[in-house]
Amino acid sequence: ALLIKDPFRSDLRIAEVRQPKLFIHGRRDAVIPLSSGEALYxxxxxxxxxxxxxxxxxxxxxxxxxxxxxIRFLEGFNEL
Incomplete structure (x- = not known):
């Protein structure tokens, strides 16, 4: 409940982010469901x-x- 007290609506802002994005999620995450991460992605x-x-x-x-x-993700910026 503490984390949801002031929810950040990433889904309403993600379309504005033009920079490369790396989404990281644990399949056994008990705080934020994997389905939420997949939906945002x-x-x-x-x-x-x-x-x-x-x-x-x-x-x-x-x-x-x-x-x-x-590190591999960040190294990819050298190719941009």
Whole structure:
């Protein structure tokens, strides 16, 4: 309930974001359902990428290979 007290409506703002977007989600997230992340990704304009980590929840994503994936995403900017 604490997180929902002041909801940020990403779905109403995502269309304005033209920069590359990286969506990161844990499949076992008990705070924000994966379906919410997938729905936001679906309506986001390109360029975009989504990474889903099967064994991760909401706060334990750093245990996944996420850091290397983020670095690869950022290295892609050198090609722009």
């Amino acid at each position: 679906k309506i986001a304009p390109k360029p975009k990428q989504m990474l889903i980590y099967d064994g991760s929840g909401h706060n334990d994503l750093w245990d996944a290979p996420m850091v290397d994936d983020i």
